[in-house]
Amino acid sequence: MKRELFTGVNSILFNKYFQTNEDSYSYLAAIKWENNNYVCKRCSSIDYCSGKQPFSRLCVKCGYDESPTVGTAFEKCKFPLLLAFHIVFKVSTKKKGMSSIELSNEFGLRQKTCWSFKQKIQQAMCSSKLHKLSGEVHVDEFYIGQYEENKEGRNSASKKRLVVVALEILEKGVGRAYAQVIESASAKEFRPFFEDFIDHDAKITTDEWRGYLPLKKDYPFLIQKPSGKGLNFKELHIHIMNIQGWLRGIHHHCSKEHLQGYLDEFHFRYNRRAFMETIFNVTLRKMIFITKK
Numbered sequence: 183m184k185r186e187l188f189t190g191v192n193s194i195l196f197n198k199y200f201q202t203n204e205d206s207y208s209y210l211a212a213i214k215w216e217n218n219n220y221v222c223k224r225c226s227s228i229d230y231c232s233g234k235q236p237f238s239r240l241c242v243k244c245g246y247d248e249s250p251t252v253g254t255a256f257e258k259c260k261f262p263l264l265l266a267f268h269i270v271f272k273v274s275t276k277k278k279g280m281s282s283i284e285l286s287n288e289f290g291l292r293q294k295t296c297w298s299f300k301q302k303i304q305q306a307m308c309s310s311k312l313h314k315l316s317g318e319v320h321v322d323e324f325y326i327g328q329y330e331e332n333k334e335g336r337n338s339a340s341k342k343r344l345v346v347v348a349l350e351i352l353e354k355g356v357g358r359a360y361a362q363v364i365e366s367a368s369a370k371e372f373r374p375f376f377e378d379f380i381d382h383d384a385k386i387t388t389d390e391w392r393g394y395l396p397l398k399k400d401y402p403f404l405i406q407k408p409s410g411k412g413l414n415f416k417e418l419h420i421h422i423m424n425i426q427g428w429l430r431g432i433h434h435h436c437s438k439e440h441l442q443g444y445l446d447e448f449h450f451r452y453n454r455r456a457f458m459e460t461i462f463n464v465t466l467r468k469m470i471f472i473t474k475k
């Protein structure tokens with residue numbers, strides 16, 4: 183059962199590594215109960231023997247047989263765990279991820295089934311909010327339409343969602359970024375986003391929109407400058423175009439209430455673009471140790 187962690191983004195190696203359901207259960211169990219952290223969910227005893235299900239642990243005190251999937255995002259999964267692992271691998275390692283329609287075609291599952299599972303992956307891809315943006319940070323907001331009924335017109339504003347986005351500007355290139363759906367471009371809506379994702383000492387630049395003004399009190403290095411039709415925020419506008427292009431390109435049915443999940447997914451991969459070797463394990467771990475809402 184002691185196997186090395188799988189690293190990398192190579193599908194052929196991944197297919198070799200995970201060939202059977204057993205391979206996935208064993209891997210899941212090894213991570214879930216790493217460093218001997220088994221505690222019976224029923225009686226808190228730490229003594230166990232092998233259970234009846236693949237790689238499950240049977241509490242010797244109360245007899246509760248716990249499958250590795252219990253308490254993880256894989257619990258009650260409607261298809262084999264091996265398939266679930268392959269989906270997590272594809273969604274996390276492919277540069278643009280995969281839509282539920284693409285997953286459905288590739289894995290022979292119903293689109294709705296893929297969509298539900300994809301939601302679980304997206305939940306795991308939600309930021310831990312532990313690594314705030316620092317240094318030079320550009321902030322702006324933009325609209326995202328609902329592409330399934332994207333008719334330009336008088337009512338289109340109500341079908342659009344406002345998103346605030348922040349991007350680190352490095353000496354060479356760009357760093358990490360985060361985005362969040364907001365109700366309005368007001369300081370009240372901006373503040374929680376700033377609190378969660380931007381360091382108080384960051385050198386923040388926004389356009390001259392007054393909604394950012396009240397934040398200067400808590401973010402002393404925040405400056406405002408004219409947008410110049412986006413020219414003064416070139417990197418940020420490229421980033422926004424990338425988000426919009428990605429959503430339009432493969433996620434035709436991104437509805438209002440699910441937009442945040444897609445923004446989280448986009449930025450999870452984006453912020454780990456230099457660490458692709460471990461992205462599968464990072465995603466998997468988050469799905470295993472996910473805290474249920």
Ligand SMILES: [Zn+2]
Binds near residue numbers: 225242246
């Ligand atoms: Zn027990």
